Amino acid sequence: MTQRARPTGCIPGLAVLLSFGLLGVLAPVLFPPNDVGPLGAPGRPMQPPSPRFPLGTDSFGRSMLAVTIWGARGSLPVGLLAAAVSVSIGVLVGLVAGHCAGWAGAVLMHVTDWFLVLPTLVLASVLASVLQPGVGTVVLAIGVTAWPSTARMVRAQTLTVQARPYFERAQALGAGHWRLMGRHVLPNILPVVLAQAPLSLSGAILAEATLAFLGQSDPTKISWGTALQLAHQAGAVSAGAWWMLLPPGAAIVAVTVASAGCGRALETVADPHRAVRP
Amino acid sequence: MRPPSGLGYLGRKVVSALVGLCGVALAGFFLFRILPGDPARTVTRGRPVDAQQLAQLRHRFGTDQPLVVQFGAYVTRTFRGDLGRSYQYSAPVSALIVSHLAATVYLVGTATLISACLGSWLGARAAWRRGSLGDRVHSSLALTLWSVPTFWLGLMLIVVLAVGVGSVPGLFPTGGMRLPGVTGFVPVALDMLHHLVLPCATMVAVGYAQYLLIVRSCVLEEMSADYVTTARAKGIPEATVRWRHVLPNALLPAATLILVNFGGVVSGAVVVESVFSWPGLGSLFYEALTVPDLPLLHGLFVFFAASVILLNLVADLLYPMLDPRVRRP
Numbered sequence: 001m002t003q004r005a006r007p008t009g010c011i012p013g014l015a016v017l018l019s020f021g022l023l024g025v026l027a028p029v030l031f032p033p034n035d036v037g038p039l040g041a042p043g044r045p046m047q048p049p050s051p052r053f054p055l056g057t058d059s060f061g062r063s064m065l066a067v068t069i070w071g072a073r074g075s076l077p078v079g080l081l082a083a084a085v086s087v088s089i090g091v092l093v094g095l096v097a098g099h100c101a102g103w104a105g106a107v108l109m110h111v112t113d114w115f116l117v118l119p120t121l122v123l124a125s126v127l128a129s130v131l132q133p134g135v136g137t138v139v140l141a142i143g144v145t146a147w148p149s150t151a152r153m154v155r156a157q158t159l160t161v162q163a164r165p166y167f168e169r170a171q172a173l174g175a176g177h178w179r180l181m182g183r184h185v186l187p188n189i190l191p192v193v194l195a196q197a198p199l200s201l202s203g204a205i206l207a208e209a210t211l212a213f214l215g216q217s218d219p220t221k222i223s224w225g226t227a228l229q230l231a232h233q234a235g236a237v238s239a240g241a242w243w244m245l246l247p248p249g250a251a252i253v254a255v256t257v258a259s260a261g262c263g264r265a266l267e268t269v270a271d272p273h274r275a276v277r278p
Numbered sequence: 279m280r281p282p283s284g285l286g287y288l289g290r291k292v293v294s295a296l297v298g299l300c301g302v303a304l305a306g307f308f309l310f311r312i313l314p315g316d317p318a319r320t321v322t323r324g325r326p327v328d329a330q331q332l333a334q335l336r337h338r339f340g341t342d343q344p345l346v347v348q349f350g351a352y353v354t355r356t357f358r359g360d361l362g363r364s365y366q367y368s369a370p371v372s373a374l375i376v377s378h379l380a381a382t383v384y385l386v387g388t389a390t391l392i393s394a395c396l397g398s399w400l401g402a403r404a405a406w407r408r409g410s411l412g413d414r415v416h417s418s419l420a421l422t423l424w425s426v427p428t429f430w431l432g433l434m435l436i437v438v439l440a441v442g443v444g445s446v447p448g449l450f451p452t453g454g455m456r457l458p459g460v461t462g463f464v465p466v467a468l469d470m471l472h473h474l475v476l477p478c479a480t481m482v483a484v485g486y487a488q489y490l491l492i493v494r495s496c497v498l499e500e501m502s503a504d505y506v507t508t509a510r511a512k513g514i515p516e517a518t519v520r521w522r523h524v525l526p527n528a529l530l531p532a533a534t535l536i537l538v539n540f541g542g543v544v545s546g547a548v549v550v551e552s553v554f555s556w557p558g559l560g561s562l563f564y565e566a567l568t569v570p571d572l573p574l575l576h577g578l579f580v581f582f583a584a585s586v587i588l589l590n591l592v593a594d595l596l597y598p599m600l601d602p603r604v605r606r607p
Contacts, residue, residue, distance in 0.1 A: 110294065114301050117538070117590050121545035122563065122582050123305075129570050130313045206427055210549060213429045215568055228430060237433055238452065240441045249430035256425035264421075 013198070013262035020255055024072030031066035036222055046234070046241050056243030058227070059234035067227050068247040074223030075252070078139055079205035085143025087200050090150025091193055095181050097151065098158025109155065116148040121210060128216035138217050142207045150196055157189040191270040198263035202256040209252050224248040288595065295591040302583040303353050310576045311348065361577035366569050371577035374562060381455055382558030386547050388474060389481035394536050396482065397489025401532075402525055404490065405497035417494070420487035428546055432480040432553035440476060450476050453555035477554040481546055488539065489532055496528035530601045537593035541586045 023030075035042055041061035049056045055064035097108035115123075124141040131137045161167060162185065170184050211217055212225025219226050231237075231244035327335075336342040340351065355361075361371035400420070404413040423431075442448040451457075451473050460469045500506065501524060509519045544560075551560030559578060566574040 110297065111301075114298055114587075117298075117541050117586050119541040119544035119548075119582050119586060121548060122579060125548075125563075125567055126309055126575060126579050127313075129567055129575065130309055130572075202425060206425070209427045210429060213427075213549070214552070214564060228427075228433070232433065237436050238441060240437055240443060242434070242437045242443060245430065245433050245437060249427065249434065252430065253422070253426050257422050260421065260425050 010198075010262040010265035013258035013260075013265070016254055016258035017262070020072050020251070021076060023069050024076050027066075027070045027073050030069060031063070036062050036066050036070045038220075046236070046239065046244070048241075049243055055247050056241070058244050059230060059236070064243055064247050067222060068224070068251055070222045071224040071227050071248055071251060074221050075205060075208055075225065076255070078135060078142075078208045078223065079201055079255075081139045082142035082146070082204035082208065083197060083200040085139060086146040086204065087150055087193065087197055089143065090147035090196075090200075091154050091186075091189075093147065094151040094154025095158055095185060095189075098155040098162065099177065099181050099185065105155075108151075112148045112151045112155075115145065116152070118145075120145045121207070124207060125211060125214050125216050128211055133216065134218050135221060138208060138211055141211065141216070142204050146200065146203055146207065150193070150200065153196060154189060154193065157192050158185050161185050161188045192267075195263060195266035195270040198259040198266065200263075202260040202263065205252060205256055205259070224252050287598065291591060291594040295587055295594075298587040298590075299584055302580060302587065303356055304349075305583070306356070306576055306580050307349055307352050309579070310572060311352065312345075314572070356580060361580065362573035364566075364571050364574040364577075366565065366571040366574065371574050374574065375559065375577060375581050378557065378559045378562050381556060382547055382551070382560060384455075384470075385474065385477055385481070385551070385556055385558060386543055389478045389485065390536060390543060392478065393482045393486040394489050394532065397486035398493045398529060398532055400486070401490040401493030402497050402520075402528070405494045405501065405528075406520060408498065416490065420490045423483050424487035426484060428480060428484045428549045429553050431483060432477070432550055435476050435480060436553070453553075455557050477550050477556055480550050480553075481543075484546060485543065488542075489535065492535055493528055493532050496531050497524055500524045500528045530597075533600060534593045534597050537589045537596070540589045544582050544586065 038060050041057070043053055043057040043061040043063060045057060045059050045061045047053065047057045047061075053063045053065065055068065058064055058067055093108055093112060097105045097112065099105070100108075124145045127141040127144065128137050131140070167180070167184055170180060175184070208217070208223065209225035209228065212223060213229045213232065215229060217223065217226055217229075219229065225248075227248040228245060231241070231248075234244075236242075236244040333342065340348055343351075359372050361375075363369065364371050364374055367374060397420075400416050404416050407413050436452050437443065438446075440448045440450045440452040455473050456466065456470050460466050506519060506524060509523050510516070514523075547558070548560040548563050550556065551558050552564035555561060559581070562574065563578045563582075565571070566578060
């Protein structure tokens with residue numbers, strides 16, 4: 001046996017995530033809410049970076065630095081909530097599909113595969129446009145469409161756990177389905193689920209930005225996605241106003257790369273067979 | 279799971295694709311008929327109407343029928359190819375889809391081909407030099423690009439390469455598929471290639487990572503197989519072992535991945551086409567989303583979902599032909 005892998009790889013990623021979280025929490029202290037409102041913005045619209053506004057200003061004249069930091073406040077909670085919804089659905093479906101052999105499990109797996117092949121973004125944006133627009137809808141649309149990969153993984157793990165002798169013992173002693181799933185399977189698959197969570201977060205933040213760009217989010221709420229959509233609508237691209245596009249996009253890339261890296265590092269520890277081989 | 283064999287396998291796959299298509303119909307009905315609520319109420323929102331007018335409207339929309347009857351009528355119409363009329367274009371949705379299909383196939387086909395070739399080549403090289411600097415650089419670069427929002431990458435490419443930053447002039451067109459004034463076969467072909475570069479590069483940059491990763495892990499797996507040891511023991515040159523023995527076997531999963539992964543490609547196409555105003559189905563979807571033009575949105579949803587399911591069926595049917603190992607009873 002070689003030495004067990006350690007989750008040291010996730011520390012840089014975790015540091016990036018925590019610093020963005022901290023910036024988001026401190027946003028109102030660093031930049032007063034008035035500075036990022038559409039009215040009473042401190043600068044002139046679409047100015048390139050200057051000493052006063054190190055990242056330039058957007059089409060309302062707000063500092064892009066302030067908008068990007070406030071964006072963390074909008075994007076991270078939506079990403080976290082959507083990831084939580086998708087992981088919960090995935091765990092529930094995967095557990096039940098793995099536990100209930102026979103037609104119920106088969107039907108659940110067919111439903112999972114159906115969702116897995118469908119274009120996620122198309123489904124999520126249709127859902128978001130049909131429902132009342134808003135942040136809750138975005139969370140729901142991402143959560144409801146992003147769960148299948150978690151479900152598949154949880155089902156596979158459930159099947160391996162159920163093949164172990166202690167599970168048979170618990171069954172022989174007469175444990176019920178809920179007890180078997182809750183007390184014997186769930187705690188054992190939890191590490192793998194936790195390793196999957198950062199990957200879900202990374203996907204959810206990307207999906208939130210994309211939905212916002214497609215105009216399916218609340219444009220009055222500042223997030224990285226709405227900042228980019230605003231820049232696009234205001235013609236930042238044809239004006240060559242790169243400073244309106246670079247900071248929110250770089251923030252999205254930093255957070256998604258950090259959390260995906262974190263997830264892969266955790267996965268190497270939790271489930272060496274599935275992880276990307278080094 | 280039983281290993282697939284012969285007609286039973288074929289039948290099972292076809293049935294499961296048919297069930298999948300029924301699922302699409304059900305989802306379309308649920309998303310566009312049940313979730314938005316009563317269309318009679320939506321149309322008359324904010325206007326005083328009496329019960330009789332509402333009943334008349336419901337009769338016209340067919341919503342006074344039981345849900346099962348409505349669903350039956352909906353399925354019959356959808357399978358006949360009648361997807362309704364677009365509000366925005368006031369044209370049949372099916373005709374709009376047909377007229378926009380070629381542009382999407384041109385963009386998505388080229389991008390998928392390039393990403394699959396590039397990803398496979400880089401993946402195989404990364405696996406042969408496992409753990410080297412090149413392997414680590416390529417794997418992390420691909421994973422980073424995979425985490426980049428597609429639309430943002432497209433916008434940045436437009437700013438840098440099409441609009442130009444500072445004194446650097448723009449090299450490529452900012453959007454569209456061709457210039458209106460160009461005539462003649464060769465100039466049109468060149469013009470269309472010129473327009474293709476940036477959108478295609480965006481799709482490839484975001485998409486090649488998955489081919490790289492899967493080919494890399496498949497090559498690593500094949501390299502430890504017994505037949506590789508045998509081939510080496512026979513004194514076959516390492517290059518021949520790699521290119522003729524290992525790679526063909528490792529490419530099989532990648533070949534099916536192209537078709538299986540079509541859902542992700544469709545999502546990417548929607549974003550890339552709306553960023554580059556590419557006149558294809560993705561732009562159509564984006565416009566339908568912004569208006570919102572529900573019949574068009576519904577038609578595109580059904581079309582995308584159905585084509586993804588059918589391509590998955592093709593992948594399932596091709597796989598045993600490509601790889602005899604899965605055919606063994």
